[in-house]
Amino acid sequence: MTDASPTDTAPAYAGPRRILSGIQASGALHLGNYLGALKRFTQLQDSGAPCFLFVADLHAITVWQDPALLTAQTREIAAAYLASGLDPAKSVIFPQSAVRAHSELAWIFNCVARLGWLDRMTQFKEKSGKHKERSSVGLYTYPVLQAADILLYKATEVPTGEDQKQHLELTRDIAAKFNNDFGVPGFFPLPDPLTQGPAPRVMSLRDGAAKMSKSDPSDQSRINLTDDADSIVAKVRKAKTDPEPLPETIEGLDARPEAKNLVTIYAALADMTREQVLAQYGGQGFGAFKPALAELAVASMAPVTAEMRRLMADAAEIDRVLKDGAERAAEIADPVVDEVKKIVGFWRA
Ligand code: TYM
Numbered sequence: 001m002t003d004a005s006p007t008d009t010a011p012a013y014a015g016p017r018r019i020l021s022g023i024q025a026s027g028a029l030h031l032g033n034y035l036g037a038l039k040r041f042t043q044l045q046d047s048g049a050p051c052f053l054f055v056a057d058l059h060a061i062t063v064w065q066d067p068a069l070l071t072a073q074t075r076e077i078a079a080a081y082l083a084s085g086l087d088p089a090k091s092v093i094f095p096q097s098a099v100r101a102h103s104e105l106a107w108i109f110n111c112v113a114r115l116g117w118l119d120r121m122t123q124f125k126e127k128s129g130k131h132k133e134r135s136s137v138g139l140y141t142y143p144v145l146q147a148a149d150i151l152l153y154k155a156t157e158v159p160t161g162e163d164q165k166q167h168l169e170l171t172r173d174i175a176a177k178f179n180n181d182f183g184v185p186g187f188f189p190l191p192d193p194l195t196q197g198p199a200p201r202v203m204s205l206r207d208g209a210a211k212m213s214k215s216d217p218s219d220q221s222r223i224n225l226t227d228d229a230d231s232i233v234a235k236v237r238k239a240k241t242d243p244e245p246l247p248e249t250i251e252g253l254d255a256r257p258e259a260k261n262l263v264t265i266y267a268a269l270a271d272m273t274r275e276q277v278l279a280q281y282g283g284q285g286f287g288a289f290k291p292a293l294a295e296l297a298v299a300s301m302a303p304v305t306a307e308m309r310r311l312m313a314d315a316a317e318i319d320r321v322l323k324d325g326a327e328r329a330a331e332i333a334d335p336v337v338d339e340v341k342k343i344v345g346f347w348r349a
Pocket of ligand 1 (some may be wrong): 010011019021022025032033034035036037056059143146149150158159160161164177199201202203211212213292334
């Protein structure tokens with residue numbers, strides 16, 4: 001093995017298209033997850049390629065998770081997949097930890113990835129904060145497990161929000177290095193990151209420069225998928241803005257991060273372009289735009305949250321989906337990890 005970062009010049013992968021993504025089982029989902037990920041998954045479900053969508057519970061435990069809550073959190077993400085419109089007959093929905101091959105391939109990839117590559121990961125720096133020596137080792141190798149999640153299914157397309165871009169680049173590097181080091185060109189695909197959705201980076205409602213995030217201490221900064229209509233309306237009303245009316249053109253949003261965020265959210269919820277939103281609301285103040293946005297957010301989210309609540313009250317239905325999904329996922333994943341072990345040279349009877 002060499003320490004050099006490989007290039008993308010290997011022969012192309014010739015396998016079928018497969019779409020894959022995951023969401024961590026670590027607490028409340030918000031509008032950023034919905035617009036950046038869930039809504040996009042449902043749009044891709046009928047694109048002709050099979051979809052693999054999992055609950056990343058192995059990733060969740062890179063920071064402390066109360067064992068008494070983790071199962072419920074896993075079911076909650078599964079409920080969100082279903083409530084957003086994913087059909088378990090078409091998409092494979094499963095808990096990551098239920099398919100052992102994820103952990104097995106992650107170890108092998110830990111020996112392919114280079115320390116220098118991981119040292120560059122900005123999300124580790126953000127999440128570990130000032131006390132990186134107190135972080136779990138898992139938090140550091142987190143992106144390697146993510147590469148295993150993706151390549152285990154030889155996924156060719158990975159829809160995520162923009163914050164996952166660096167992890168997806170690392171996945172391509174690991175795939176290229178594995179193919180190269182073991183002399184198996186085209187064994188793993190170099191997956192395409194699909195981070196160009198209508199709202200790949202939804203920002204905080206309190207600060208247009210910060211990402212909407214479940215780790216933000218202010219609940220006012222985000223719309224949770226479990227919020228009721230009154231909370232959604234109140235949060236939109238209190239969202240930070242500036243005193244100017246909305247501009248007529250996209251360029252007019254450039255130096256106005258809060259206005260840009262609200263227009264982006266409106267456009268993504270309404271399946272409109274931002275130009276169309278500005279054609280309708282340009283010249284109007286937030287006094288007119290905010291109530292329209294709140295009404296749209298409530299109307300769009302209410303069916304999703306109601307269905308999530310219904311499903312959460314029926315653990316048996318969710319568990320059926322997850323069990324069936326885990327079996328179907330393992331049918332794809334197990335032969336791939338077996339082949340990888342053979343390529344690496346592990347003993348076999
Ligand atoms: P997670 O659980 O943090 O987020 C789930 C999805 O939501 C997107 N997202 C956002 N999109 C737009 N605006 C925001 N403010 C926003 N916040 C979150 C994320 O980009 C993501 O698509 N590491 C992943 C989970 C994962 C994964 C994978 C994803 C594990 N293995 C393999 C793809 C492929 C994560 O922590 O997502």
